[in-house]
Amino acid sequence: MEIRNLIAEDLDDVLDLRRRSFGPLPPGDNEKWRRAVLPALGEGRYLGAFDGSRLAGAARLRRFTQWWHGRPQPMAGVAGVTVNPEDRGRGVGSLIMRAVVERAASLGDAVSALYPATTPIYRSIGYEHAGGQYKVRLPAEALRQIRPSGQVKLRRMGPEDAGEVVSLLHRVHSATRASGPISWDEDTWSLWLENKDDFLYLAEDGFVVYRWRGDDMQVENLVAGSGETARALWSLVGSASSIARKVVAAVAPDDPVLWMLRERSSEEVRQARWMFRVLDVAAAVERRGYPAFVSCEAVVTVDDPLGGSGSWRLEVAGGSGAVTPVAESGVKLSVNGFSALYAGVPTATLRLSGLMSGDDRYDEALDAAFAARPYMLDYF
Known part of the structure; x- marks a missing residue:
């Protein structure tokens, strides 16, 4: 089994590998996925395991910034770890993950994180449970009742605002001494902000990305540097309460919105655990x-x-x-x-x-x- 950098000519095989491991991408997403991964190819951040000329497994190193107690540093986000069904049980996953750790270190990353589909393989090469993505389910009406006490100017945002989003994340996560949150690079943010089905709003010190999810609303990102902006953005999401009954939102475990609600006797929280490794x-x-x-x-x-x-x-x-x-x-x-x-x-x-x-x-x-x-x- 040989580990080598993937090239553009391998992407059809990678898509087939992803389909067999995770199911097919939604219709129309193939081209967007190709645009997202092309930079990783040129940077040596997409590795493949080959049995002769046949692709048996793959893994991608995403280029992130991650904050620890308010200080940013480069972080290697491991994603798309896939092995063909016929190659499982042959040690391909462990082989490619060892190569991923070595490559991340050689690229200058001192830390790495991933969301595991299964834990043992990642623990065996040094990753350990560290944090979570917390999604809370809230009544939309409760968010609508959060009233801003001042005037916060909001405007719609798009791909041209990617640089401002990255700059804002640096300011807010530093000021709040946050640990764990990440930012995509500016080019990737620009790609995500093209999504026509998302509602995107930007303030001087905050932004929100949310969308319909069936009959409910889903908040993908809401970051605010002041209480006024947080209230304005959460109230904006809650303004859909005449139709949406629930809002599913990714939040910090001690997110201020949980203290802004008038009623908080119980809440439904789901966690997606992520693992972390010092390189x-x-x-x-x-x-x-x-x-x-x-x-x-x-x-x-x-x-x-x-x-x-x-x-x-x-x-x-x-x-x-x-x-x-x-x-x-x-x-x-x-x-x-x-x-x-x-x-x-x-x-x-x-x-x-x-x-x-x-x-x-x-x-x-x-x-x-x-x-x-x-x-x-x-x-x-």
Whole structure:
């Protein structure tokens, strides 16, 4: 089995592979999919596993920005991991995922995330449960009753606003010290903002993307940098309540809208869990944001079977982290465990689940430094 970069001539075979793994794309989406993946081909971010000349499996590395405690860094989003039915059980999935991890690191990404269809294969190469995409089901009438207390200017947006959307996400996620959310690159946002079935509105410090979903409304993205804008955007969605009874919305687990509702005795929330992997310990620590009040240090030893094992002294102060390789052994973590710690999973949980062992004197400091409630609004 050979792993190599996919090229444009392979895309018909990739579409057949996707059809056999996930079902066919909706009518008319093939051309849009080709436009979306072509940049990945040129960047070496779409890999195929070949048995001779036949495509047996594929995986794509999406180019994202991800925020951790308000600080952005490049992130490799793994998507479209597919193996032909006749090739399953031959280790093709593990083979291509190992190549994906190596390629992401070589491209300079220090962290990676994915939404798993199944967990064991990804855990075996270092990915661990980290956060979720939270979708809450709300009465449309309850959103309509959220009243803006001031004037917020909204306008329709389109592909030409992609740059402003990316800039806005940087401003808002930084100001709110968010952990986990992602942004597509500007070209991909431009492609998504072409969708004629979406309702797209932009404010000075926020935007919303929503659509009809049967008889209900679905909010794909709603990001706001102020309470006034959040109220204006949620009220806009709720204005469909004369027809739509429910709104299904992707939100943060502590999204302000949940505190704006007049009535909140119970709610229906569905989670799509995502997994996370640190690819480069030193770079990932130095690129992450931390609580400004935390000043601490710890020695961690990370075991990564795909390379990158070692011991480091981590120093956190003033909202930034620094890393120094050391010869001594400290807290012992598998790369799965360190990835989960990075994403805010408490040290007590990691120890009880067997992902962390050894010296416990740094546990409280590590919990304070890496505290997070990670989420994503986007599914990929």
